Amino acid sequence: MKYKLPALVGPNEGEILTKDRFSPITELPAIIHAQKLNSVIWTLFTGTVLYAVIRLVTIRRGSVLLQPLVKKVNLDLVDEISYRPS
Secondary structure (H helix, E strand, O other): OOOOOOOOOOOOOOOOOOOOOOOOEOOOOOOOOOOHHHHHHHHHHHHHHHHHHHHHOOOOOOOHHHHHHHOOOOOOHHHHHHHHOO
């Protein structure tokens, strides 16, 4: 499996195999899986950027945007579902 995104954090004692690539900002201890942490960091960053863009474009609260979508929801059914044991 090849990792396509630039590595923000690198594995313990990791070596860069390709010389013209971005080197990691920091090195992690051996107990932490660097590829998974990089995925989490990139996901949080991307999600934050998307949220900011959506908020800037719409300039309205999220509840105002969702209100037309949930207007026809059966309230009795939602109440029944919320009280069911898991």
